[in-house]
Amino acid sequence: MFACGDVVYEYDGTLDGFFCCVFESFRRKETPAGVRPFCSPQMTLSPVRFIETDPKKAERVRRAIPKKLSWEGMTLLEHAFLTFLEQKELFMLRFVQLGFDMGPNVMRHLTHDTVATLLKAQRHLYNESHRYKQFIRFSVSGKVLTSVIKPLNQVLPLIAPHFIDRYPEEAFLIYDETHGMALVYRPGQSAIVPVDSFERNDPDEEEQKYRDLWCEYYDAIAIEGRYNPKCRMNHMPKRYWEEMTEFCRERKPGLRRSGAPPVGRRMLDGE
Amino acid sequence: MDLFDKLKILTDGAKYDVACTSSGVDRENGSHGMGSAVSCGICHTFSADGRCVSLLKVLMTNCCIFDCAYCVNRRSNPVPRAAFTPRELADLTMQFYRRNYIEGLFLSSGIRKSPDDTVEQFIKTVQILRNEYHFYGYIHAKAIPGADHALLTRLGMLVDRMSVNIELPSEKSLSLLAPDKSKTSILKPMGFITGKLQENRRDLVQYRHAPKFAPAGQSTQMIVGASGETDYQILSLSSALYKKYKLKRVFFSAYMPVSSNPLLPAADTPPPLLREHRLYQADWLLRFYGFEANELLDEANPSFNPLIDPKCNWALSHMDRFPVEVGKADYEELLRVPGIGVNSAKRILAARRVGPLSYEGLKKIGVVLKRAQYFITVNGKLNDGLRITQDGILRNLISQQGVEYLRGQSAEQYEQLSLFSQGRIGGREAVKCLRAGM
Ligand code: SF4
Numbered sequence: 146m147f148a149c150g151d152v153v154y155e156y157d158g159t160l161d162g163f164f165c166c167v168f169e170s171f172r173r174k175e176t177p178a179g180v181r182p183f184c185s186p187q188m189t190l191s192p193v194r195f196i197e198t199d200p201k202k203a204e205r206v207r208r209a210i211p212k213k214l215s216w217e218g219m220t221l222l223e224h225a226f227l228t229f230l231e232q233k234e235l236f237m238l239r240f241v242q243l244g245f246d247m248g249p250n251v252m253r254h255l256t257h258d259t260v261a262t263l264l265k266a267q268r269h270l271y272n273e274s275h276r277y278k279q280f281i282r283f284s285v286s287g288k289v290l291t292s293v294i295k296p297l298n299q300v301l302p303l304i305a306p307h308f309i310d311r312y313p314e315e316a317f318l319i320y321d322e323t324h325g326m327a328l329v330y331r332p333g334q335s336a337i338v339p340v341d342s343f344e345r346n347d348p349d350e351e352e353q354k355y356r357d358l359w360c361e362y363y364d365a366i367a368i369e370g371r372y373n374p375k376c377r378m379n380h381m382p383k384r385y386w387e388e389m390t391e392f393c394r395e396r397k398p399g400l401r402r403s404g405a406p407p408v409g410r411r412m413l414d415g416e
Numbered sequence: 417m418d419l420f421d422k423l424k425i426l427t428d429g430a431k432y433d434v435a436c437t438s439s440g441v442d443r444e445n446g447s448h449g450m451g452s453a454v455s456c457g458i459c460h461t462f463s464a465d466g467r468c469v470s471l472l473k474v475l476m477t478n479c480c481i482f483d484c485a486y487c488v489n490r491r492s493n494p495v496p497r498a499a500f501t502p503r504e505l506a507d508l509t510m511q512f513y514r515r516n517y518i519e520g521l522f523l524s525s526g527i528r529k530s531p532d533d534t535v536e537q538f539i540k541t542v543q544i545l546r547n548e549y550h551f552y553g554y555i556h557a558k559a560i561p562g563a564d565h566a567l568l569t570r571l572g573m574l575v576d577r578m579s580v581n582i583e584l585p586s587e588k589s590l591s592l593l594a595p596d597k598s599k600t601s602i603l604k605p606m607g608f609i610t611g612k613l614q615e616n617r618r619d620l621v622q623y624r625h626a627p628k629f630a631p632a633g634q635s636t637q638m639i640v641g642a643s644g645e646t647d648y649q650i651l652s653l654s655s656a657l658y659k660k661y662k663l664k665r666v667f668f669s670a671y672m673p674v675s676s677n678p679l680l681p682a683a684d685t686p687p688p689l690l691r692e693h694r695l696y697q698a699d700w701l702l703r704f705y706g707f708e709a710n711e712l713l714d715e716a717n718p719s720f721n722p723l724i725d726p727k728c729n730w731a732l733s734h735m736d737r738f739p740v741e742v743g744k745a746d747y748e749e750l751l752r753v754p755g756i757g758v759n760s761a762k763r764i765l766a767a768r769r770v771g772p773l774s775y776e777g778l779k780k781i782g783v784v785l786k787r788a789q790y791f792i793t794v795n796g797k798l799n800d801g802l803r804i805t806q807d808g809i810l811r812n813l814i815s816q817q818g819v820e821y822l823r824g825q826s827a828e829q830y831e832q833l834s835l836f837s838q839g840r841i842g843g844r845e846a847v848k849c850l851r852a853g854m
Contacts, residue, residue: 247770255767256777279458283515290514310445311452315514332447355511361420362512365427366473367463370672370687376466380459390517391461 147242150175153191156234158182160226161203163234167241168202169194176242180234206241214244217252221263227299230266237263274303280385281308283317285355286346290317293343293388301328301337309335356390363391417498423508425498429478429489430524433581433637434669438470438519438554440632441576449550451513451520453576453632457554458519471556472509473522476500476537480526484583484594485677486642489526493675499528502540509545513553520554520576521545531562535571542574554632559605561597568605569629572612577632577664580606582657585650589643592679609634610661633664640695641688642671642680646718648709651698655709658702668695690817694720701727704758705751723818728754731791732813738791739798742778743768754813755788775799786812 147170154169154177156162166180178191211219218240225237239259244251254260277300283290290312294300301321305328308317312330319328320343327340348356386392439457459468475489477499483491500508509521523541525534538557545551555575559568572578580602584590587599609630616629636657640650654666670687673680698720701707705727712726713719721729731738731754740749742764750761763781767773773794779785789799790809814822 250770253766253770255763256771256773256780258780261780279460281516285514292516307452307454312450312514313445313447314450355515358420358423358508359512359515359517361423362427362472362474363461363463363469365424366431366469367465367467368431368672369465371465371467371670371689373466374464377462377464380462380466380468389461390515 147174147176149178151178151191153177153179153181153189153193154196154234155181155183155193156196157198158184159198160223161200161207162196162198163226163237164203164206165198166196166234167206167238168199169196170238170242171245176238177235179232180238181232210241210244213248214241214251215249218244218249221252221267224267224270224303225263227302228266228270229297230262230269233266236266270298270300270303273298274300276382276385277304278307280381280389281319282388282390284346284348285352286349288316290315291343291345292317292319293322293345294319295322295384295387297323299324299326301326304328305330305335305337360391360394419504419508421496422498422500422504423474425496426474426476426478426500429475429495429526430473430522432488432669432672432674433473433522433524434467434667437468437665438556440664441554443552443631445552449552450510451551451553453520453552453554460516460518470519471522471554472512472518472520473524474500474505476505476523476525476534476541477528478526479528481529482527482594482596484597485675485680486584486593486639486671488674490675500541502537502544505541506544506549509553510549510551513551518553520551521556523555523557523575525558525560527560531560532564532567534560535563535567539567539571539574542571546574556632559609561601561605563605565608568608569612572609572629573627575630577635578609578630579635579637580609582636582638582653584643585638585640585645585653586643589645593643593677606634606636606661613662634661635663635665635667636661637667637669639671640668640692641685646713647691647695647698647720648713648715648718650695651702651709651713654695654699655702666699668692668699690722690821691720693817694722694726698726706748721818722821723814725754725815725818727752728787728813728815739793740791741793741796742773743795753788753791755784755786755791757782 150173152175154166156166163180166177170176177194179189183195210222222237222240225233230236236259240251240263243254243257243259247254251260255264273296277294277296281292281294281304283292299321301319304319308319308328309330314332316331318330320340321327322343325339325341326337327343328337329335437457438453439455441453442455443453445452457470459470461469463469477497478489478495479497479499480489480491488495505521509518512518513520523538525537527534542555542557545555554577556577556579557571557575559571559578559580561580568578582602583594583597590597590599612629613633616626619626620628638650638653650668657663657666670689670692671681672687673683673685676683698707698709698712701712702709707730712730720726724732731752737752740753742750747761747765750756750764751758756764760782764773764778764783767777767781775785775789775794778788778794785799789802790804790813
């Protein structure tokens with residue numbers, strides 16, 4: 146059994162770092178009051194213990210988890226780590242403890258609070274990733290496709306295979322503004338790297354033409370007699386609109402030829 | 417005419433076609449060209465009417481030698497006409513696809529010269545996309561009735577899905593409203609494609625690398641509310657189409673008045689959106705829940721209940737089969753409980769293997785207790801505090817669309833409806849059988 150301690154673990158914010166927290170918790174047979182990355186801005190009155198990341202310890206945990214919890218359990222942990230679930234590390238730690246106790250069956254305890262919470266967070270991550278597969282818009286500047294997203298979860302690792310498979314001969318960059326990361330791809334090479342800031346280029350004439358054509362299409366495809374903004378919103382929450390071409394129309398006079406009123410929020414690219 | 421005007425006109429002519437999904441085929445890209453396909457399909461945006469936009473859905477041309485009364489592109493309709501060249505359309509598709517605006521192309525067309533000529537235009541466009549641009553995204557093409565089978569075969573080898581629109585749900589309506597079409601002329605290409613698909617499947621068993629004919633299969637659509645068919649007739653027809661022609665999807669399109677033809681609903685008739693919605697719900701039950709058309713409707717009750725969804729309606733008229741014990745019921749039984757869907761049914765099966773269930777737990781799994789509570793027991797017990805009152809049932813079982821429907825009715829109509837009276841069951845009866853069932 147694990148005793149509940151009042152100490153808070155701090156770690157370096159990497160998955161390996163988290164695994165070392167797991168190692169520590171099992172070694173001491175204690176469940177800390179919290180587990181958090183050391184750069185976290187939260188104040189705490191509890192005593193803090195910094196958990197050093199030791200690749201050897203991390204590796205032992207990495208190897209033990211699939212054996213005890215199944216690969217499915219390992220994937221759940223890896224995914225949960227990408228979510229913005231509050232106190233995700235603590236839920237993940239409890240999940241590992243539970244899994245060592247129950248074995249692979251832990252994945253079937255769908256009604257257990259810890260398991261249900263992690264699965265819900267994972268579903269949220271999946272849904273958000275799917276939304277970005279749907280709603281990401283690329284701008285072509287020079288020979289490179291670029292896109293900016295503001296996800297709640299760290300979706301880049303989940304959407305990367307999809308876009309790499311789709312655009313094998315292109316060079317593209319997806320900038321995750323929330324987490325300051327970017328997926329960068331060139332034929333045969335891809336990486337997710339930290340990026341501090343990202344300058345958007347003004348669209349050139351060709352790019353502007355296709356944006357305008359897309360807006361033209363977007364307006365024309367709707368059937369007026371079926372106008373249903375609520376349904377649209379259910380399928381496509383507002384927070385994604387900000388970066389979608391059809392809702393970010395340029396205000397350059399003369400460039401948009403048709404008089405159709407913009408359907409979405411008007412905003413300038415880069416605002 | 418420039419590209420902007422063409423796009424506008426040719427989108428306008430295609431927008432009433434509802435089949436826009438990009439589903440049914442998984443294709444990973446090798447390492448060249450552009451594009452892939454995912455079997456669940458991807459909607460890239462939703463238009464102001466709330467419909468999924470997945471494919472670039474345009475007409476090659478809206479010029480047509482035919483005069484189908486319900487169609488905007490009919491010969492006698494004075495609208496501006498335009499046509500894409502195959503190259504223009506292929507380029508537009510690539511440019512949109514590259515920016516992740518779309519999943520691929522939906523090719524449809526008016527018949528400018530002849531069915532054969534139209535299919536040839538399709539083939540040219542798709543050849544540019546597939547062979548020249550190495551495009552691996554999704555392509556859906558209309559199989560034009562009356563076109564040469566050899567041409568349709570060539571087209572089928574290049575695209576993912578083919579469809580022939582049934583248009584109207586009966587021969588009578590067809591001859592009335594689409595004098596140039598007949599049931600046979602529509603079913604013939606449909607049957608041809610079905611045959612091709614089966615032949616291709618056999619080939620694929622023998623030779624793994626045999627070229628694939630329309631790997632995402634065949635679909636159709638019919639217009640609802642342009643002619644007098646009942647929901648029951650429409651649903652029976654679609655279930656027959658699934659069985660006989662092995663269709664992947666049947667789409668329904670609420671008729672939008674586009675003509676003042678006296679044979680058609682008047683121009684100010686609102687499209688029957690609720691009917692369309694109920695048909696899709698029922699269609700879903702046929703495809704994923706093991707229902708048969710005649711379980712949901714029959715000659716005596718040929719229309720869907722506007723207030724409650726078809727599954728709930730079915731459950732209320734089969735209270736002898738409820739409540740089911742979630743700890744024991746098999747998958748099929750669980751699927752029939754209102755408030756339990758495919759996912760939650762599967763999760764119930766998994767969860768109960770490792771421990772007893774509870775109402776709290778069911779909620780976490782994703783069961784909509786508000787509805788399900790009337791139809792289930794957990795460990796032999798009803799939900800604590802569940803009171804079966806007419807008001808409560810109405811509040812909890814009426815669908816969202818039903819509520820909106822009621823709001824749209826005048827006070828008088830509202831009275832007349834007296835809630836459940838439209839369906840198979842009166843409100844009081846519902847309460848009675850719910851009580852009796854428990
Ligand atoms: S043949 Fe097709 S495009 Fe032509 S009028 Fe009939 S439905 Fe419309």
